[in-house]
Amino acid sequence: MPPAGHLARFGFTDDARSSALAGPEGLRLWDPETRRPTDDDAATLLDTLYFAADPDLALFQLHRLVEAAGQEVRDAVLTDRSLRRRLIGVLGVSATLGDLLVANPAEWKELQGEQNHRPAGYATRDASTVPLLRSAYRRELLRIVAADLTGAADVDVTMRRLTELADATLSAALAIAAVEHPTSAGVCTLSVVAMGKCGGRELNYVSDVDVVFVAEPLGGAEGADGVDVEVAMRAGSTLAARLMEICGFVAWPVDAALRPEGSRGALVRTVASHLAYYRKWAKTWEFQALLKARPAAGDLELGARWLQELQPLIWSAAERPEAVDEVRAMRRRIVEQIPRTEVDREIKRGPGGLRDIEFAVQLLQLVHGRADETLRTPTTIEGLRALIEGGYVGLADGEALLRAYRFLRTVEHRLQLQRLRRTHTVPDDPAALRWLAHALGYRPNAARDAVESFRADWVRHAQEVRRLHAKLLYRPLLEAVARVPSEQLRLTATAAKARLELLGFADPAGALRHIEALTGGVSRTAAIQRQLLPVLLSEFADAPEPDRGLLAYRQVSDTLGNTPWYLRLLRDEGPVALRLARLLALSRYVTELLVHDPEALRLLADDAELVPRTAAQLATQFAAAAARHDDPETAINAVRASRRRELFRIACADLLGFLDVSAVGVALSAVIDATLTATLGVTAVPAVDRGLHFTVIGMGRLGGEETSYPSDADVLFVYEPPPGMADDAASGLALTVAEDLRRLLARPAPDPPLGVDADLRPEGRQGPLVRSLYAYQQYYARWSKVWEAQALLRARHVAGSVPLGERFLELADTMRFPDGGLTRDQIHEIRRIKARVDSERLPRGADPATHTKLGRGGLADVEWTVQLLQLLHGRTVPALRTTRTLSALAAATEAALIEPADATAMQSAWEQASRVRNLLTLVRGRATDQLPRQGPDLAAVARILGGVEPQEFLDEYLRVARRARQAVERIFDAH
Structure with a gap:
């Protein structure tokens, strides 16, 4: 047995397995006397073993395979570089696949030669029996794993090839079922629609395959050949049930729980039955699931017709008032169902995991895909790319999500390969973590070991996903876009003009010119404007003068349109777009400030910036x-x-x-x-x-x-x-x-x-x-x-x-605050000046009932009254020594210098007049003290103050002012 110290540099840690390297019963790769590889080929093989996920496991399995298949395997591994990398990669990452190879010693030859000359699933298509199909599936899977582990196929290709294999397996299983049940096959046609990851062409190594079954009687939905629909559905159920049984034995469980009514519903339905259910009963999550629907096996034309019929329902689901909230709530429930001990290690369902990416993409698809058909793809990566290209997701954000998605998918694949078990949980055992890091290609360096490097990348991707998931899934603009009817999202000239007239634009033609200027062309700027404008037009329409809001938006956009951050801020950052629309539509004052200081727009992204x-x-x-x-x-x-x-x-x-x-x-x-x-x-x-x-x-x-x-x-x-x-x-x-x-x-x-x-x-x-x-x-x-x-x-x-x-x-x-207060003459003088102000200083033509400063119950009335009390009693009532009107009014009330009811009336009037005076300036863009009795300025003030009807607001203003005036007169008369 060679000393372990000399072998550690090749990654071996198990002394008990090192005997497989030497001796007549071993692989004869190591010379125990020289303590060196037996030859150059052996040295190369040892180097390859070093890069296996588990060198000890790879060596052990290779030794077993040579024992089972003979020296031909050893010779081929030593001389064929491609085979060596593939075989060692498989043996070092998966004990289960190694056991399968040992049990079927001829199948190692599947890893020889050109690997990409045939599509995945090729061998399964003609498998006529269940055992043949199982064997063919295993061989195809072996090829996919080898390509994945050696870098010949990236994660995108691997997911696609696994899906192709699943499609072929479903087709073969259905064919076997049809042979076994010819009567059933003779009365119906059956389509197998892939859902979930299979529908999205992003299947894992070990996963349920989600499907929906659609059947029709042969001869058409009406049973033209005399086939009863109910009979046909029973036949279809027989075929579907047998297909599920076959696939469960061959490869993976087939899950039909996404069908209407779930596991309680009929296994097989006609197109009409599906449509009836989705029109009347389906929840938002069911339409979300249909985003990934794809005909995969059986009658593909029937599946395509079924999907085509459902399209209008899928792409109107986001218009439901509760749709966006329901998708968000579903994501929260998924997280809540994860055991607490696993939530931080779950790369699929946990925060920062795959589901965060998928839900964000799917919600954006549901909302924006109503008008943009380029977003209608079942594949997460393709959907995310389309969202980036369409300007719905920022380039940097989108690329970060793509990188994270591929990383997490790769981690998921490696986890499942070890035992070919369904798992999405990163282990916490140090040895298992080390194996995972090695399987992902991490190796120790001078700065940190392989596990630390893996953890650093995982944490970085997870944090980025969590941030972007919250940013995209909880984007306020999404809810606003969802409220806009689908037909109004398409800003064609004719449709836009008609909608502008309906929304109350006084000059639809002029507004349309603004829209065309903002949305014309194929640039990302124009694409983002096409997303924003349908929502902004709705916000502008809520203002008394919609044209003014659109014009202001055009002015700001002309100033900032080419600034990289501007439209990105409107699309991505919290409530900015909706806030901007409200402000521009209602306030000339704000518009003027913003036109001269466009950078100030950033303040709208953060509530803290508005303090x-x-x-x-x-x-x-x-x-x-x-x-x-x-x-x-x-x-x-x-x-x-x-x-x-x-x-x-x-x-x-x-x-x-x-x-x-x-x-x-x-x-x-x-x-x-x-x-x-x-x-x-x-x-x-x-x-x-x-x-x-x-x-x-x-x-x-x-x-x-x-x-x-x-x-x-x-x-x-x-x-x-x-x-x-x-x-x-x-x-x-x-x-x-x-x-x-x-x-x-x-x-x-x-x-x-x-x-x-x-x-x-x-x-x-x-x-x-x-x-x-x-x-x-x-x-x-x-x-x-x-x-x-x-x-x-x-x-x-x-x-x-x-x-x-x-x-x-x-x-x-x-x-x-003079000693003794005021003399009788001084009080008389104040009353005289007040009367003169009332009669002479009110501008010619002003309405004394609605003049906020000098009108009846206006600011001057309240302030002169409070100041009279301060002059009279300020020396003896310290709390009156304040420069603020309301503070002095409160002090006078506390000192019993004024009745509480009168104080309340004056406070309400002062606050009302001050607020209205400010709002009139904000609305008009210039100072005014006169509240008009009708017109857009009155309507704008009423809208800002809670959206009440202008006349209702005016009546309330007059009532409050009248009560304050009565209180003022009582106090002045008393002095």
Whole structure:
């Protein structure tokens, strides 16, 4: 016996089997005295044994085969390189096949010579008895395995050849059954329709073969030769049952459980009976199963007719309201049925396994195959390729799935070959894992052993499959596409124009031109647009002006159509396409922002991206944008671009229902704060360098953090000169800072300008733009009016020197929360000004019932009432000392300064008016305070607010505003 140490380099680990290499009773491959192979041919054979999945097993089986078949086998293996690789490959991977060869010693010759000169299943076609068929099947299988293991056939070819062998075996079994039962064969014709993996031409080595049997009486469905249909079905059942019995003995079980009603249903049915069942009773999963149906044996014409009749039913199944969810639920149930101890090792049913790929492909086929016949293939690989070519799956994603599918199929094949047993579970035993890794071609290297290399690839593929399965199977666009009727998915000119008219497009011809421009040609871009547009048109049609949405989409697509990520994002990434359609159809404001900043579209892919940034985050972001540029104008352009992106984020979150109106006000105010801070960081540098202190106080809606989309930044500019600087010089420096800030933010640019309004300063527009803190003190002490105290209720530091801002607010507190509240004259003055605002400031022609700002029950009504209570009681009720309207209203209610019912009415009206005012800006793309009583703008606002009828919404608006106005009048009358 040769020492094991010298043989380890050939992969042998079993000392007990090494005697087969030497001695007169062995293979005479090893010279025990020299401890070397006996000759060059022996050395070559030993090298081949090293690459077997299990060298010890291969050696053992080869020794047994030589003992059974004689030295001819040894001589042939030593001299015939092709035979050597095939035979050693088979013997080293499968104990069962080795045993079969030993039991049938002449069959090793099947592995000699050219292996691809005949199709798989050739030998089984003429097998006239069951034993002959079994022997022929085994020989064909041996050839397929050998080609697979030596790389002569890849996994695609191997699956196809196994399917061809199955088809031939089914045909031969049916022929044998017909000979055994001539009476049955004489009254019916039977078609064997392959399903599952066999139907998809992707059969394993060991698998049930799923079939459906279709029969008709000879002479036609009506029994033209006098054959009763019921008699014919009994005959067909006899033939089908015998076919199943034969195949079970020869090769594998035949499973007919996918037939109508499953195992409880009739084994054989006519075409008409099948159609009746599928039309009335079939579930979505049954149509999913029919995707793989393929006539395989028997009367192929009958099978083709059966399948043709079912096509309209298969390709309309996805239109069922529950279809997409049912397919998803079926996949979840499959995973739940796997034992917990095996779920992570299951390469077929487990997460990241073959079923994940198959379900994703099949659902995409069901949904998109209604209009695209190139997707109608039973084969997973062909289906996935068609989905890639049609633009339904991204190229990188599709290629990753193809690689994973082939890898997992190869693993499955190797697992089944060892014992020719049906299994899909990767072993956890170290020895079995090592065998599997070797069978797959992995070998140890300097970095890691074979098992580690296999595991790394397996984990990588499984993770990729899990990710892409979730991405494809749970793509929101799928459900939207499924809701579009099949005939509407085909965007032919005539059909599209008719549909556009039906959907309510005012200019169908113009809309059709947009569609043709987007979908024309054979590029992947056009292909993806053809997928998207039927769904998007439905979304546009839900808006008051469908034409506007389509035009906006055309504008965005013209800007981004050739950008690689654009259409991929719409097709693949969550709800982007549907969100974009809604936004473009409803909001000119969002459309304008997006046209000038197309990259912002990426924000729609992730809910987390639609959460407004905090004030601190914005300050850092905007400051960094400015710091990247030396030129002031360029720096502020970068700040304004950042502001535009944030406005898009907030507007989208608002329209999609992620934010309430208060959150919108806070978010918009934070954007203005950050914009002013970053701009001040540019314009104030020379002044700050000379020691000047400069601060910006927010007033009005900015101060109250209740900013709306069109709001200007109401501010006061405050400075304090450094010691030793003349006030004129300090004032000049501060004025330059303020004027530069206003100029840079108001310059014409692609992004919305930010008006900086300082009209609430002392003396209004007639007074100086900037004042020192001392000048403010002097003015407020000597000349201020009650309305200025009222304006200071919203004063808040927003930018610049924090200490100076705090000192100004201390001064403001003495004005806005005076000792003793208000005098009778001051109350009278507030009421007089309010009455004047009501009568004079409402724009000519405005409707006082629906003007959101100055109308009855509008913003001004609520805010003036709350501010009156703050001025009266702010000194004694600390909770009233807030810049926010609703916070002050809540404090007044808590302090019993206002009846709860009145507070509720005013809060509802304020929130309503604020929300409607924002939405009107978003819809129209420009500021307006007037809610129209009819028309598309009213309809759009109603749609955004929950899809109620416009008149119903208007009635509710008027009711809420009327109750608030009554509450306002009661409170003012009481004071």
